[in-house]
Amino acid sequence: MDGQFLAPGRPGILVFALMVTSLTRTVTFHALHRYYRPDWSESQNRDAFGSLTDPPGHGHDYRCAVTVQGPVDDTGMIIDLVLLDRLLQEEVLKPFAGKHLNLDVPAFAYGRTLPTCEALAAYVFSRLAARLPQGVALERVRIMEDPTLYADCTGIP
Numbered sequence: 001m002d003g004q005f006l007a008p009g010r011p012g013i014l015v016f017a018l019m020v021t022s023l024t025r026t027v028t029f030h031a032l033h034r035y036y037r038p039d040w041s042e043s044q045n046r047d048a049f050g051s052l053t054d055p056p057g058h059g060h061d062y063r064c065a066v067t068v069q070g071p072v073d074d075t076g077m078i079i080d081l082v083l084l085d086r087l088l089q090e091e092v093l094k095p096f097a098g099k100h101l102n103l104d105v106p107a108f109a110y111g112r113t114l115p116t117c118e119a120l121a122a123y124v125f126s127r128l129a130a131r132l133p134q135g136v137a138l139e140r141v142r143i144m145e146d147p148t149l150y151a152d153c154t155g156i157p
Helices: 042-053 081-096 117-129
Strands: 004-006 014-016 020-033 058-071 137-146 149-153
Touching: 020 081, 058 081, 058 117, 081 117, 117 137, 117 149
Parallel strands: none
Antiparallel strands: 004 014, 020 058, 058 137, 137 149
16 A cells, blocks of 8 residues: 555554645634725726625625645644634634624725625635644635635635
8 A cells, every 4th residue: 555554553543644635624604794995986886896885785604614734643634623613713703703894804894805705715814824733734715605606715826
């Protein structure tokens, strides 16, 4: 069996040496947002965003899928799931769930970045990537507004 071996002192445990594997965890949350630029006129906003500019905004049942990659350790995991779940709670659910993104998240306040799924994916990527343990890399953050619209951020410029 090329590339694999039995773990020393762990009878029956098969370890895959030098293989990078990925793991994806998905969380869901409901949030509101509005596409509106205060530096534009009402007609410019309407032309660019249509009804998405109407106050107070509209809601989505978002899904955030986070994919990490790295070697599988002797526990058989890339990352401790308790840690990954805590990071998702702190960086995704706590700031976004049940919130109006323009009003409750400073990065997406009116006059700053529009809370598109692309912007949300980049925001989450930058925050999570900085908090992962050594040897674990963030491969992708996917933010889905609905089954037909999602954005991926891979952190690659």
